[in-house]
Amino acid sequence: MSTKPRILVIGAGPAGLGAAARLLERAGQSIEVTVMHMGHQLGGKAADLRHGDSGGYDHGCHMIAGFYRNMKGLMSRAGIDLGNTLLSMGGAAHVYAPHNRKLHTIEGDGAFYVSSQLQSLPPLSLQERLTFDRVMNEAYVLTLRGQAEIRRLDDKCFSSWCIERGMPPHIAHNLPMLRYFQNVYFNYSGKVSAYHLLQSFRLMSDFGMESATQYVLPAGYTTTIWNPIGDYIRRMGGKFIPYARATNWQYQGQAITGVEIERPDPSVNRFDLAGWSQEDAHLGKGVRTVYTNFDYVISTVPSAVFRSMNQDNKQLWNSKFFNGISRLRSTATVSMTVVTRKPVGVYPGPVFGLPDPLGICVNMKPYWARYRDDPDIGSVLSFVGPERGFEAWSNEEIINSTIDSFSASDEFGCIREAGILDVEIRRNVTDYSMSFACEPGVQKYRPGNKTPFCNLFLAGDWVRNEVDLVCMEGAITSGQEAADMLMRQVNSGGCELPGKLRVC
Template identity: 25%
Template sequence: MESDRQALLGFSRRTVLGGALAAGMSTVFGVSPVHATPVSHPRSRVAILGGGVAGLTAAHELIERGFEVTVYERRALGGKARSMAVPGTGMPGRAPLPGEHGFRFFPGFYRNVTDTMRRIGFPGNLNGVWDNLVDARQVKLSRQGAPDITVPGLRDLATITPDDLRESLAAAAREAADLPASESSYWAGRMLVYLTSSDARRLGQWEETPWTSFIGADTRSPEYRTVLSRLPTRSLVAARADLASTRTIGSISEAFFNLALGNGKDGEADRVLNGPTSETWIDPWVRQLTDLGVRFEVPATATGFDVRGGRIAVVTVADRTGYETPIEADHFICALPVEKARRLWTPEILSLDPGLAAMDNLFVDWMNGIQFYLRHPARLCEGHIAFVDSPWALTGLSQNQFWARSLGDHYGDGEVQDCLSVDISDWETPGMLYDKPAKQCNPEEIAREVWAQIGAHVNDTRVLLPDDDLHSWFIDPGIAWHPGPGLNTDDDPLLINTAGSWQDRPNSQTAIANLFLAGDYVRTNVDLATMEGANESARAAVNSLLDATGSNAERCDIHPLYQAPELEPLRGIDEQRYRDGLPNMFDIG
């Protein structure tokens, strides 16, 4: 009788046990799941395709609400966010050196993914995995033959006037680069235009405007183009300034600006994890979800959809040998990257949801990392460092200074004392040594080239990174190397928010009743290919699924980017001006 009663309520033994385990984790680890006890809704099986941040987030939200969840992942759980063991580097009693797709970065305006982190138990942490985030104390812009650059903070927005705001922004620009007063003032004026633009103008005008056009980069000095056009796009968000949407770059710039003022904060502006990503975040997450009842199938590659009666009836997945198995579920969440998801849209699927065809217009590009393992600690910066003049738009992080377990004591052969993790954002510009873009180099050439570009920045006045300090290196294994120019491939490209691309990006709810989308290409508030965007999109997909099932479960919280209320009157004026076909009141050319 008890089992019958549970079935009527939509419960299963696994979800009941999951609730007990969740309650236990709240006691042991100090985390409180949103739904430790399942709520009443029709029993539903959900298949999630993809086990990156989006897929794991969707699984987390659904299992807490009593659904039966299976995640199918083709390669490794965690996706681009995971860390991975460097083959052949582990010694008896010591873990292999940790490699990664690229270093992790958690700016303080991330609020969705960090909310999830608070709900992932970690021994000894009151706030779960979130307590593994530590503040980076500096952000540096390294220039060849010039001192490192820091940008000052800004005054409290509650008492600042538009003229004061323009003056403060111009001062920051002058401090950050050797710009003439006229150029720094012009840039500050453009930022003021964006900060006071209404949402309607941002979507209707600035979404269609490339960043270079908005800030007038083409008619200004090389220094202006480098620091205020190329750096915020190539180095920070792996976009091309001539292609990137002003709405995207402007909104992220606004988010950092608000952080400097102490607004919309989940933490400090620049945060990193206190150890390898999988150890401090992904592995504890997977263990918790497994304990709650989530099933994981790895490797399992989605290869096709079977549509019946206007719904997805079956998804075919292949194992590592290529053997295909049909899987059934009541609902499907496609949490694959855009370049993988759009390959699955058959003519039948597109006939049911023609809007999905626009995903073919979305642009992806390379942004992959390399790790340099060092024999001594790298004393370059107490946080992220941008190598401003590097042809390949390099940014880096010396990681061991933030880790609770030192590399020298726990990883590799004992000789490695630090890891300089470097992101390569520009794979198409010729480098210094070989006069070839990174896409045309072999792994050894990339390692030598990146090391030389970094050395040109940090060893220009005194040697901070000697050649004999380099122990070894590791390149993102998502890149496949093939002989011949232009034949290398990247299995982990990044979505680039090109101007006008919002109209081609789907919502989480498709026109197919039981198919939902989660991924950093889906429309989100953060509007950028990030862990935050992946997490937010998964929350939206789960909310859509809850609506579709008629569940009475509490909907997932979705946290938008902060907008300063003090500027709301100016944005209100701009909304009317935009409707009247007039420019922003501060847009004076």
């Protein structure tokens, strides 16, 4: 019988893969690492989505920012050639101004260089532009004081922070810059925490001129990044258990002793496509089991999934730690890809600030290898945005509204006149596909990696970490931090199993 510490990582998204790789990189063959995941493509919310026989689309238009140091480091160690994989969009982005339905191009690296260009967007008077510049300078000085200083502003929304410093409300509530960063990181149409927006400023400005550059991939994220990282984990000795969905914890005293899981009935589930979700999982006889082959657990499930576990246990969820997590909210997103016969929206780089619900658009035709040289494809428009406020809309209503809004600007061109070849829409409404909402005041409820259970650790973009943004870099960083904390505990003698439950 093996005496090696057995570590179970739940989830194979960026956080889970980051945690598993970090454990094996640091401890090698002295530990056993198993990754349990639902069985869809590796990558979690950043996975490919299969669409019949036509190939896969990403879950929205994911982008890799220049400051994603931990993500790029993991990719390199997994043998991924960054030079041929990361395709720069040229340092340019575009903000849609609804007042005149025009695009405004911003170029350059660094968040504050970007914001200095955004101040010139009409309609601002000279005095208003000077006020904008002064407030942005104050923001810049504040970020220089470090993450701990700006974290104090978590209870404020960014618009309120600007108004307190003299910016007129009609400008503060309609800042193109606010829309820009809101679209980039939050996929949330409500108020954005001043801390999280200023943290974006800090990260996009601190690490050199390349820090704000946005990159995309020549193919889907699962094929290009997550599968090679999965192979890297296997080469180091890690194992994967697919088609297993964690539903509840079993515990004794202060230790997790089992994970209740569900497995789908293979006769009615198509594993070769998108896997199974909360809504379409068909469970056969005897597919509910309890997994106990572990000593430690790193859970990387999304916050909405974690909140759904052990819901009948009032003692657990009334405790201080778990009650805080219960206050976190998630938001559903919508993603859509439109393929046209003729070119439309031929701008390098992303377009932000489009009318909700799909506020971001990237023409992926120049980047995706399978479309790049196809003369019969004019454009491949990838949209993403929040579903909040549009839950009652049908797919057809969202598709038509997005196409009409996009086509309303003379600078884009008409999608319908370009000839629509294919439309794929994805409503990301299950607990497993929703995104954590960075609302004002949320930071005090976000947990750290350690839980009251001595052998349970948390990771994910909703868990506090060095990056603290809802993005792939935040998830990977959190996974690495959870792995480091777990190994420190293992090396210091571990924890007694079981003990008396103390969840308060």
